[in-house]
Amino acid sequence: MSKSHSDIGLIGLAVMGQNLALNIADHGFQISVYNRTVEKTEKFVAENPNTPGGLIGAKTLQEFVKSLAKPRKMIILVQAGKATDAVIDSLVPLLDPNDIVIDGGNALWTDTIRREKALKEKGLRFIGSGVSGGEEGARFGPALMPGGDPAAYKELEPIWNAVAAKVDAKTGAQLGGAAPGKPIVGGVPCAAYIGENGAGHYVKMCHNGIEYGDMQMICEAYALMQGLLKMKAPEMGAIFSEWNQGMLGSFLIEITADILKQKDPMTKKPIVDVILDTAGQKGTGKWTSVNALDMGVPAPTIAESVFARCLSAVKEERVAASKILKGPSKKYKGSKKALIAAIHDALYCSKICSYAQGFQLMREAQKEYKWKLNFGEIAQIWRGGCIIRAVFLQKITEAYQRDPNLANLLLDPYFTKTVKKAQENWRKVVALAAECGVAAPTFGSALAYYDSYRSARLPANLLQGQRDFFGAHTYERTDKPRGQFYHIDWPEPSRPQLEIK
Numbered sequence: 043m044s045k046s047h048s049d050i051g052l053i054g055l056a057v058m059g060q061n062l063a064l065n066i067a068d069h070g071f072q073i074s075v076y077n078r079t080v081e082k083t084e085k086f087v088a089e090n091p092n093t094p095g096g097l098i099g100a101k102t103l104q105e106f107v108k109s110l111a112k113p114r115k116m117i118i119l120v121q122a123g124k125a126t127d128a129v130i131d132s133l134v135p136l137l138d139p140n141d142i143v144i145d146g147g148n149a150l151w152t153d154t155i156r157r158e159k160a161l162k163e164k165g166l167r168f169i170g171s172g173v174s175g176g177e178e179g180a181r182f183g184p185a186l187m188p189g190g191d192p193a194a195y196k197e198l199e200p201i202w203n204a205v206a207a208k209v210d211a212k213t214g215a216q217l218g219g220a221a222p223g224k225p226i227v228g229g230v231p232c233a234a235y236i237g238e239n240g241a242g243h244y245v246k247m248c249h250n251g252i253e254y255g256d257m258q259m260i261c262e263a264y265a266l267m268q269g270l271l272k273m274k275a276p277e278m279g280a281i282f283s284e285w286n287q288g289m290l291g292s293f294l295i296e297i298t299a300d301i302l303k304q305k306d307p308m309t310k311k312p313i314v315d316v317i318l319d320t321a322g323q324k325g326t327g328k329w330t331s332v333n334a335l336d337m338g339v340p341a342p343t344i345a346e347s348v349f350a351r352c353l354s355a356v357k358e359e360r361v362a363a364s365k366i367l368k369g370p371s372k373k374y375k376g377s378k379k380a381l382i383a384a385i386h387d388a389l390y391c392s393k394i395c396s397y398a399q400g401f402q403l404m405r406e407a408q409k410e411y412k413w414k415l416n417f418g419e420i421a422q423i424w425r426g427g428c429i430i431r432a433v434f435l436q437k438i439t440e441a442y443q444r445d446p447n448l449a450n451l452l453l454d455p456y457f458t459k460t461v462k463k464a465q466e467n468w469r470k471v472v473a474l475a476a477e478c479g480v481a482a483p484t485f486g487s488a489l490a491y492y493d494s495y496r497s498a499r500l501p502a503n504l505l506q507g508q509r510d511f512f513g514a515h516t517y518e519r520t521d522k523p524r525g526q527f528y529h530i531d532w533p534e535p536s537r538p539q540l541e542i543k
């Protein structure tokens with residue numbers, strides 16, 4: 043028997059909305075659903091008549107709002123941007139004070155800040171929640187990153203904890219086996235309150251930026267095995283399966299192994315050999331990189347992974363250039379086993395640097411927006427449900443448990459030791475890639491980041507000299523306290539050097 047009012051509602055029945063609604067209903071919550079195209083709602087409800095909690099279809103927004111228990115909780119899962127604003131605008135006049143609007147789309151965090159403020163002025167509460175894990179995650183357990191009114195989140199928390207992915211408390215491994223009508227019981231939920239206003243969507247954006255980096259780094263490992271060792275897709279698939287058992291163990295490594303082993307149904311060739319090499323993007327990696335530039339936080343590896351997609355997109359230009367621009371003729375002649383092991387280490391070290399950059403970005407953002415982010419908990423949420431879920435995140439959680447104010451992940455003893463041990467291989471791979479002409483932009487950029495970050499003195503002294511020379515921008519001195527600025531009258535470029543006495 044259905045309840046008189048639903049526990050929660052959901053607007054937007056595309057792939058994410060349908061799957062999240064079924065996940066919520068599987069956990070015994072009654073959920074009302076609404077979609078702009080009514081036929082979609084009717085079909086969805088008709089196709090899923092026996093969920094444990096029950097689905098209630100609403101033809102109009104008025105009907106939808108009336109069907110919810112007060113204070114109402116409703117999730118919006120439509121396209122980020124204008125569509126989300128349009129839904130909020132039509133919803134707001136129908137709501138009562140204290141109702142809770144939850145945006146589960148991939149909103150830009152500044153939009154979430156704006157929406158939270160606007161709704162608060164109307165007496166409404168707003169939560170911007172990152173939802174990660176694609177359709178599979180939404181259906182059987184996503185990673186959830188809610189931000190906004192903390193009291194409102196307390197009311198949503200039982201539902202968010204129930205539907206989130208679950209990990210083993212000790213190992214951090216994701217608990218599997220969820221099936222329609224059979225949710226996972228026990229384990230630690232991959233959901234936690236992130237912070238005020240746009241914090242949840244900001245952290246979700248950083249997750250996506252890190253995801254861009256992870257994906258590109260894996261592609262570079264593949265390119266190096268293919269380019270330097272002439273390995274075929276199934277053989278590389280076996281290597282990725284092996285790597286998945288160790289410290290690189292993660293969802294992305296696992297699916298990479300599966301993709302490399304997959305045959306094209308049409309040609310029976312490895313499918314990866316027939317997929318066109320132009321990558322698409324929806325923008326969250328770009329947002330992360332633009333924000334890093336805006337805040338002046340070095341996140342070069344994440345940005346490099348966005349640029350790598352941009353370069354892949356100019357396919358025709360690259361094909362034309364390949365006929366004109368010649369690379370080196372050097373071939374790798376060493377041990378195959380040793381190079382595969384070195385590529386593994388290069389991938390792991392680059393990944394550590396990329397995550398270090400992502401966490402530094404969040405650290406800076408929390409100052410800018412006055413959030414109090416719990417980095418150990420954020421790494422914990424990412425251990426299950428989301429695209430970057432990985433064994434390695436347990437190490438990040440432990441690092442922030444050791445020191446919640448850690449300045450950079452690289453400074454945690456585990457990561458310091460790991461990179462120290464693996465860096466010789468990392469350097470060999472980057473050098474070899476350059477010598478043999480295989481592009482490995484994120485591996486190289488991560489190594490440059492590492493070498494720059496560990497440099498007590500960078501060549502920026504010369505750079506400040508240049509700035510002072512042409513623009514009188516002044517410089518600080520190594521032999522005077524910080525904050526004192528100097529300028530000298532530089533010679534004209536054509537004039538002989540001034541004699542300084």
Ligand code: NBP
Nearest residue numbers: 054055056057058078079119120121122125128147148176
């Ligand atoms: P879409 O982003 O494609 O959203 C389309 C849905 O919103 C349709 O069902 C559409 O109805 C509905 N909608 C409503 Br209700 N009002 C609308 C309006 N005014 N304008 C446009 N559409 C309206 O769905 P999605 O791919 O499921 O993604 C939902 C959100 O989740 C997005 O913000 C996305 O970025 C985010 N997200 C997606 C993924 C993923 O893997 N896809 C992962 C994580 C997050 P209609 O049937 O009438 O067109």
